[in-house]
Amino acid sequence: MKIITYNVNGIRAALGKGFLDWIKSVSPDIICLQEIKAQQDQLPLFDFEEAGYLNYWHSAQKKGYSGVAILTKTKPDNVFYGMGNEKYDNEGRFLRADYGDISVVSVYHPSGSSGDERQAFKMIWLEDFLNYINELKKIRPNLILSGDYNICHKPIDIHDPIRNATSSGFLPEEREWLSRFIDTGFIDSFRYFNKEPKQYTWWSFRANARAKNLGWRIDYNMVSKPLEKNMKRSVILPEAKHSDHCPVLLEIDF
Secondary structure, three states: OEEEEEEOOOHHHHHHOOHHHHHHHHOOOEEEEEOOOOOHHHOOHHHHHHOOOEEEEEOOOOOOOOOEEEEEOOOOOEEEEOOOOHHHHOOOOEEEEEEOOEEEEEEEOOOOOOOHHHHHHHHHHHHHHHHHHHHHHHHOOEEEEEEEOOOOOOHHHEOOOOOOOOOOOOOHHHHHHHHHHHHOOEEEHHHHHOOOOOOOOEEOOHHHHHHHOOEEOOEEEEEEHHHHHHEEEEEEOOOOOOOOEOOEEEEEOO
């Protein structure tokens, strides 16, 4: 199975930049999207179906904001929208599809970059998310959590770790949380296969950062430990330029 996570920073804008033609050429089995910024009735659903994908959308209540989706060639056994927590589900941050005994999640962690209030919201979310996943693992131990985590884990994952040490997304408490999360039984699948520096998934629009590769690696396919033997490879796909992020591909057997 080829699974892609991709923060599209607005699915309608991405469609205008050739997103559908791109997914037809890459042909992943499952695509987990974040920051779709659209309601389902604003989307050309037939075009996705014509491309071979069943599509499931969990939009934010606020129009033009947040939201996640899963596009899939194989019909899931079940689809679950949200985590049962209104303050998060209203922002469209979590969508789960079950395939047999394996669950694939598209998740969009909050950003704290807009100020102290959203940073505080983010930190509360992180703890609630960790607790939710720990409970979910009891009934669904085989998890693939794909999405924009809005956190760089280690200095290798960011272009300037010293200057960004006080930036949201690379704060010590965020990085410590991500270490704790991984230690509960998850694998950062990209780093499992790739140890080289300067491999990023997001670049600021400012100062031509993408061309200069002044980036951050904040998009992950996290795989629960029981699936470690199933993983085949993981790569960033920098040729996709429909967003300020680029997609990350995971190949895994199931």
